[in-house]
Amino acid sequence: MLKVLFFARIKEQLDCGALELEWQDAVADLDGLQEQLCAAHGDQWREVLGQDNMIRAVNQTVVDGNRALRDGDEVAFFPPVTGG
Amino acid sequence: MLKVLFFARIKEQLDCGALELEWQDAVADLDGLQEQLCAAHGDQWREVLGQDNMIRAVNQTVVDGNRALRDGDEVAFFPPVTGG
Amino acid sequence: MAGPLPMMTVSVQEADFDVAQLQEALRSGAQQEGAVAAFTGYVRRSNEQRQVESMELEHYPGMTENSIAEILQQAAARWPVLAASVVHRVGKLGPGERIVWVGVSSSHREAAFSACEFIMDYLKTRAPFWKKELGPDGGHWVSAREHDTSRAARWQGGSAQ
Amino acid sequence: MAGPLPMMTVSVQEADFDVAQLQEALRSGAQQEGAVAAFTGYVRRSNEQRQVESMELEHYPGMTENSIAEILQQAAARWPVLAASVVHRVGKLGPGERIVWVGVSSSHREAAFSACEFIMDYLKTRAPFWKKELGPDGGHWVSAREHDTSRAARWQGGSAQ
Numbered sequence: 001m002l003k004v005l006f007f008a009r010i011k012e013q014l015d016c017g018a019l020e021l022e023w024q025d026a027v028a029d030l031d032g033l034q035e036q037l038c039a040a041h042g043d044q045w046r047e048v049l050g051q052d053n054m055i056r057a058v059n060q061t062v063v064d065g066n067r068a069l070r071d072g073d074e075v076a077f078f079p080p081v082t083g084g
Numbered sequence: 085m086l087k088v089l090f091f092a093r094i095k096e097q098l099d100c101g102a103l104e105l106e107w108q109d110a111v112a113d114l115d116g117l118q119e120q121l122c123a124a125h126g127d128q129w130r131e132v133l134g135q136d137n138m139i140r141a142v143n144q145t146v147v148d149g150n151r152a153l154r155d156g157d158e159v160a161f162f163p164p165v166t167g168g
Numbered sequence: 169m170a171g172p173l174p175m176m177t178v179s180v181q182e183a184d185f186d187v188a189q190l191q192e193a194l195r196s197g198a199q200q201e202g203a204v205a206a207f208t209g210y211v212r213r214s215n216e217q218r219q220v221e222s223m224e225l226e227h228y229p230g231m232t233e234n235s236i237a238e239i240l241q242q243a244a245a246r247w248p249v250l251a252a253s254v255v256h257r258v259g260k261l262g263p264g265e266r267i268v269w270v271g272v273s274s275s276h277r278e279a280a281f282s283a284c285e286f287i288m289d290y291l292k293t294r295a296p297f298w299k300k301e302l303g304p305d306g307g308h309w310v311s312a313r314e315h316d317t318s319r320a321a322r323w324q325g326g327s328a329q
Numbered sequence: 330m331a332g333p334l335p336m337m338t339v340s341v342q343e344a345d346f347d348v349a350q351l352q353e354a355l356r357s358g359a360q361q362e363g364a365v366a367a368f369t370g371y372v373r374r375s376n377e378q379r380q381v382e383s384m385e386l387e388h389y390p391g392m393t394e395n396s397i398a399e400i401l402q403q404a405a406a407r408w409p410v411l412a413a414s415v416v417h418r419v420g421k422l423g424p425g426e427r428i429v430w431v432g433v434s435s436s437h438r439e440a441a442f443s444a445c446e447f448i449m450d451y452l453k454t455r456a457p458f459w460k461k462e463l464g465p466d467g468g469h470w471v472s473a474r475e476h477d478t479s480r481a482a483r484w485q486g487g488s489a490q
Contacts, residue, residue, distance in 0.1 A: 083297025164473030167458020
C-alpha cells in the first residue's frame with residue numbers, strides 16, 4: 001500500500017487530498033507512481049502533476065528527481081511553500 | 085560660563101560630576117579647557133583626563149581632536165560607552 | 169557546540185500567541201542567560217494590489233514539525249544558540265494577525281540575529297506551509313518568491329557568521 | 330524613502346517594560362503593517378568570571394535621547410523602515426533583568442533584521458550609557474569591547490543591504 005497526499009493548490013486542482021494505492025511493481029519509483037496516477041485519472045491530473053515547480057516528498061522528506069519507493073511509503077505532491 | 089560634565093568612571097575618579105567655569109580666553113578651545121582644569125585641580129586630574137580612550141563632547145556631540153569653544157557651551161568628558 | 173544542548177521548541181497551532189510569554193519561555197530554557205533576537209510575521213492587509221480579507225494557512229502535519237526541528241538543529245550547529253523557538257499558526261487568520269514567531273537566545277548578539285534570520289529564511293523556503301489569501305475577488309494562493317529562495321541560498325557555502 | 334515618515338520613538342527609563350506592549354505600539358505606528366524584528370538585552374548573571382549581584386546604569390541625559398534618535402534616522406535612511414523604537418533602562422538593575430529593547434517594523438524582513446542589528450551595533454558604540462557591575466568584590470565598570478567597535482564599523486562604506 002502507498003499513501004499519496006496532495007496539498008494546497010494541487011489538492012484543489014485535483015479535488016483530492018489523499019488516496020491509497022495497492023502496492024505493485026508499476027509504482028516502485030516516484031516517476032512510475034506519477035505515471036500510474038495520471039493514467040488512472042486522466043489529462044487533468046497529467047497537467048497538474050506535470051507542472052514545472054511541483055515538489056515531491058517521500059516519507060516527509062523532499063526528493064529531487066526520481067527515487068525508488070517501498071510498500072508502506074508516504075508520498076506527497078505540493079507546490080512551493082509559502083509560509084513564514 | 086562653561087558647563088563641564090564628567091560621567092561614569094571619570095566622575096568617580098575625579099569625585100566630581102559637574103562644574104561651571106567663568107568664560108575666559110584660556111578656555112577658548114577644548115585643549116585649553118582641559119589644561120585649565122588640570123592646572124586648577126592637580127596631578128590626579130591630569131592623569132585621569134589624559135587617559136588614552138577619553139571621549140570629549142561639546143554640546144552633546146562627540147568631538148575628535150581639538151575644537152573651539154564658545155561662552156555657554158556644555159562640555160563633557162567620559163569613557164567609552166558600554167550600554168545596550 | 170560546547171555546553172548544554174540548546175532548548176528547541178516547535179509549535180504549529182491555530183491559537184494566537186503572546187510574544188512576551190514566548191520570550192520568557194525561551195529565556196527559561198536558556199537558564200535566563202543570553203540576549204534574544206526575535207521575528208514576528210503578520211498577515212498582510214493587501215498584497216499585489218489585492219485587498220486581503222482573510223487568510224487560510226494549510227500545512228503538512230508531521231512533516232512541518234520535523235522540517236522546522238531540522239532547521240533549528242542546523243542553526244544550533246552554526247551558531248552558539250542557547251535556545252530557539254518557532255511558533256507558526258495555521259487555519260483562518262484575519263489581516264494584521266500574527267502568523268509566525270521565531271526567537272533565538274544567545275550570549276552573542278550577532279549569533280542571535282544571524283540564527284534568527286537564518287531560521288526565517290529556511291522556514292520560508294523549506295517548511296511545508298501554504299497561504300491562501302481570500303478577498304473580494306475570491307481565493308488566491310500566494311506565490312513563492314524567487315527572492316526568498318535566494319535569501320535562503322546565501323547561507324550555503326559561506327562562513328558561519 | 331518614499332511614503333509616510335517612519336514613526337520613531339526613544340525612551341530612557343528606570344521602569345521595566347513589556348515586549349508585547351512595545352511591539353503592539355510599534356505596529357500601531359506602522360499602520361499595522363510590516364514584519365517586526367526585535368532585540369532584547371538582559372543583565373548578565375556573571376561576566377568575566379565575576380558574579381554580578383546588580384548593575385548600575387548611568388547615562389548622559391539629553392545626549393542619550395538625541396544620539397539614539399540620530400541612530401534611528403540613519404537606519405531609516407538606509408532601509409525601508411515603517412517604525413522603529415528603542416527603550417533603554419537606567420538606574421539599578423538585577424541579574425537577568427531586561428536592559429534594552431530595539432524593535433523595527435518593515436514590509437521587508439531583511440530590512441527589519443538589518444536595521445535592528447544596525448541600531449544595536451550603533452547603540453553599543455555611540456549612545457552615552459555606562460554599566461557598572463556590583464558583585465561580592467565591589468563595583469566594576471564594564472569595559473568597552475573592541476569587538477563592538479568593529480561590529481559597528483562594518484556598516485560603514487559597504488552596501489545598504
